[in-house]
Amino acid sequence: MPSDRLSNSVTGQNFQSYLESLHRKYQALRDGNVANYIPELAKANPDWFGIAIATVDGQVFSVGDADHLFTIQSISKVFVQGLALEDHGRDYFLTRVGVEPTGDAFNAIVLDEQSKRPYNPMVNAGAIATTSLIKGNGPTERLNRLLEMFRGYIGHDIFVDASTFMSERTTGDRNRAMAYLMRNFGMIDTNLEEALDLYFQQCSVMVSCRDLAVMAATLANRGVNPVTGDRAVAAGYIRDMLSVMYTCGMYNFAGEWSYRVGLPAKSGVSGGIIVVVPNQIGIAVFSPLLDHRANSVRGVKVCEELSERFELHLFDSSMGCRTFLEKLAQSNPP
Numbered sequence: 001m002p003s004d005r006l007s008n009s010v011t012g013q014n015f016q017s018y019l020e021s022l023h024r025k026y027q028a029l030r031d032g033n034v035a036n037y038i039p040e041l042a043k044a045n046p047d048w049f050g051i052a053i054a055t056v057d058g059q060v061f062s063v064g065d066a067d068h069l070f071t072i073q074s075i076s077k078v079f080v081q082g083l084a085l086e087d088h089g090r091d092y093f094l095t096r097v098g099v100e101p102t103g104d105a106f107n108a109i110v111l112d113e114q115s116k117r118p119y120n121p122m123v124n125a126g127a128i129a130t131t132s133l134i135k136g137n138g139p140t141e142r143l144n145r146l147l148e149m150f151r152g153y154i155g156h157d158i159f160v161d162a163s164t165f166m167s168e169r170t171t172g173d174r175n176r177a178m179a180y181l182m183r184n185f186g187m188i189d190t191n192l193e194e195a196l197d198l199y200f201q202q203c204s205v206m207v208s209c210r211d212l213a214v215m216a217a218t219l220a221n222r223g224v225n226p227v228t229g230d231r232a233v234a235a236g237y238i239r240d241m242l243s244v245m246y247t248c249g250m251y252n253f254a255g256e257w258s259y260r261v262g263l264p265a266k267s268g269v270s271g272g273i274i275v276v277v278p279n280q281i282g283i284a285v286f287s288p289l290l291d292h293r294a295n296s297v298r299g300v301k302v303c304e305e306l307s308e309r310f311e312l313h314l315f316d317s318s319m320g321c322r323t324f325l326e327k328l329a330q331s332n333p334p
């Protein structure tokens, strides 16, 4: 009788067919709605569905619409946090943005009562404050630094979708209200409209599910892109990024997510989710149908199943289960 763990052994080939069956299983799930508060996002096709997994040794597995391009939205917040940390260091960054989960929706207009800081860099208020910290001589240089940072994680050239940027800019009064509130408390001191434009631009960067998997694998690989070999962020800040993802990345679902999936993750309203399995893999799912907390319905299901199937929960894997890569290297199929 094979033990449970042995039956979890995978090879590259049977992992690919496993991913295909996982994709088939959840393609049929039609729950949720596409985001419509940003008009450009309402054009998404509810059938779009891709899954990609990148390993820290540079292998990439993908299925479905894994090469379809869409706007990165809130997943950008993780990477911009990394750049803000590099620009200012941990101590200063913490004076501007907290690391406490809110239990509220991603777009709640709420600041910490005591410190007046936004709660964390994963909710909109904290992300706008984080973006306002990006250094550069004027808006063009700041945007170029941001794009350069994304290129490091993705490994190829990228662009900002002008229609989504304009759509967010013209309908983003809720984000604008947060920015004014933060400026009132001295938490934003650069030009407020410029900071908001940069935030809307970072959300409108076009990525594929495959790109997101490589970005997540870069975080899993202590900041070095496993496909290009280039460093995207200082290794010393990975810890900051992953702990905030773990506690705040799935907004008001973060507690249940940590309990069920047990891995640092970040979602976005265009339907992407990235998950980091430290020292092992990056997972990305793309499906625009969202639940009421703005997390991708198929994305959550796929991640729950992958975590369960490969014992990826941090408090499984840190308790002696074999790593995903060990399972992948196993020559005997289950």
Ligand SMILES: NC(=O)CC[C@H](N)C(=O)O
Binding pocket: 073, 074, 075, 106, 107, 124, 168, 175, 203, 267, 268, 269, 270, 294
């Ligand atoms: N959760 C998200 O992906 C939100 C990002 C979106 N651009 C906004 O600001 O509302």
